Amino acid sequence: MATLSDDDVQNGLATVPGWEREGDAIVKEYKFDGFGDAIAFVVRLGFKADKADHHPDLDVRYNRVRVALSTHSEGGITAKDLALAAEAEGAVG
Amino acid sequence: MATLSDDDVQNGLATVPGWEREGDAIVKEYKFDGFGDAIAFVVRLGFKADKADHHPDLDVRYNRVRVALSTHSEGGITAKDLALAAEAEGAVG
Amino acid sequence: MATLSDDDVQNGLATVPGWEREGDAIVKEYKFDGFGDAIAFVVRLGFKADKADHHPDLDVRYNRVRVALSTHSEGGITAKDLALAAEAEGAVG
Amino acid sequence: MATLSDDDVQNGLATVPGWEREGDAIVKEYKFDGFGDAIAFVVRLGFKADKADHHPDLDVRYNRVRVALSTHSEGGITAKDLALAAEAEGAVG
Numbered sequence: 001m002a003t004l005s006d007d008d009v010q011n012g013l014a015t016v017p018g019w020e021r022e023g024d025a026i027v028k029e030y031k032f033d034g035f036g037d038a039i040a041f042v043v044r045l046g047f048k049a050d051k052a053d054h055h056p057d058l059d060v061r062y063n064r065v066r067v068a069l070s071t072h073s074e075g076g077i078t079a080k081d082l083a084l085a086a087e088a089e090g091a092v093g
Numbered sequence: 094m095a096t097l098s099d100d101d102v103q104n105g106l107a108t109v110p111g112w113e114r115e116g117d118a119i120v121k122e123y124k125f126d127g128f129g130d131a132i133a134f135v136v137r138l139g140f141k142a143d144k145a146d147h148h149p150d151l152d153v154r155y156n157r158v159r160v161a162l163s164t165h166s167e168g169g170i171t172a173k174d175l176a177l178a179a180e181a182e183g184a185v186g
Numbered sequence: 187m188a189t190l191s192d193d194d195v196q197n198g199l200a201t202v203p204g205w206e207r208e209g210d211a212i213v214k215e216y217k218f219d220g221f222g223d224a225i226a227f228v229v230r231l232g233f234k235a236d237k238a239d240h241h242p243d244l245d246v247r248y249n250r251v252r253v254a255l256s257t258h259s260e261g262g263i264t265a266k267d268l269a270l271a272a273e274a275e276g277a278v279g
Numbered sequence: 280m281a282t283l284s285d286d287d288v289q290n291g292l293a294t295v296p297g298w299e300r301e302g303d304a305i306v307k308e309y310k311f312d313g314f315g316d317a318i319a320f321v322v323r324l325g326f327k328a329d330k331a332d333h334h335p336d337l338d339v340r341y342n343r344v345r346v347a348l349s350t351h352s353e354g355g356i357t358a359k360d361l362a363l364a365a366e367a368e369g370a371v372g
Binding site: 036092 | 127128129130132133134136137139140141144184185186
Binding site for chain 4: 035036039042043046049050055057058059060061062
């Protein structure tokens with residue numbers, strides 16, 4: 001899977017509100033009503049990630065979860081990252 | 094905490110769609126898009142239940158989770174059961 | 187995947203302590219120190235199950251989790267059930 | 280709850296193998312057999328943390344989870360941090 005061009009990354013990010021590029025990754029911080037909801041989001045996204053065999057970096061700070069996606073094997077951002085970002089959007093409820 | 098009268102149970106159930114009485118318990122089966130979403134719901138409701146120190150019976154069948162609530166210490170249905178049913182409704186996203 | 191003969195089921199069960207046959211399924215009830223540990227076990231086993239695409243029935247009763255395994259598509263017990271029972275044993279810590 | 284003296288922090292850390300001081304926090308990185316086990320640990324520790332109303336920073340990197348504990352309200356390390364570090368040790372199985 002090839003890394004995306006800068007234009008393709010920007011076009012992709014336009015489809016997932018709040019996601020931004022940070023170097024070789026795309027990131028978003030999600031905020032929840034409490035710690036339990038944050039952990040449940042980690043579990044929900046975790047199952048989707050494991051099914052895709054593509055695993056996000058997850059930083060939990062009480063009711064906030066920062067998700068960072070990058071395709072380390074390719075050294076950059078690929079369509080797999082954008083796909084999992086879209087799954088993360090769907091995992092917020 | 095006293096058990097609720099039959100009328101109070103019925104009035105309470107009217108506020109949580111899909112919940113029904115089964116003897117000394119109130120129950121609802123939730124359906125999700127997949128197994129992972131079902132488990133994430135168990136976690137999300139689990140945190141709310143543990144905070145309330147009131148724990149539901151949870152039966153997971155692939156993408157369906159049956160939640161049953163009863164106040165065993167009182168031998169019936171109390172306001173705690175209706176409160177956690179409302180929390181369960183809020184935990185579906 | 188064929189269902190196992192009664193002998194093969196019994197030989198298989200001998201390798202997973204505490205697991206028993208109940209009709210077309212194999213079952214075990216696990217007990218934990220508390221509700222949180224029980225839910226964490228559900229998550230841990232859940233990931234293993236989803237990876238194997240073979241999903242247990244899970245009944246949570248406070249600090250106890252009853253796991254039931256059957257291969258519904260085959261109408262009986264197969265090697266997949268014994269394999270996931272072994273994973274469940276490994277998920278208790 | 281008062282912050283601990285440097286000596287008390289060191290004495291406390293001696294009771295939880297692998298935990299180290301980093302400024303105003305104590306930290307440890309746990310490694311698991313896979314992503315699912317890492318997430319299950321986050322859930323298990325999460326329940327213990329929520330019960331104690333003391334929430335760790337959790338950084339998940341595939342099969343590794345870095346746990347950082349600090350008592351922000353006190354501006355340093357307290358007995359609550361050492362207690363939750365001990366709970367984290369007990370949550371690895």
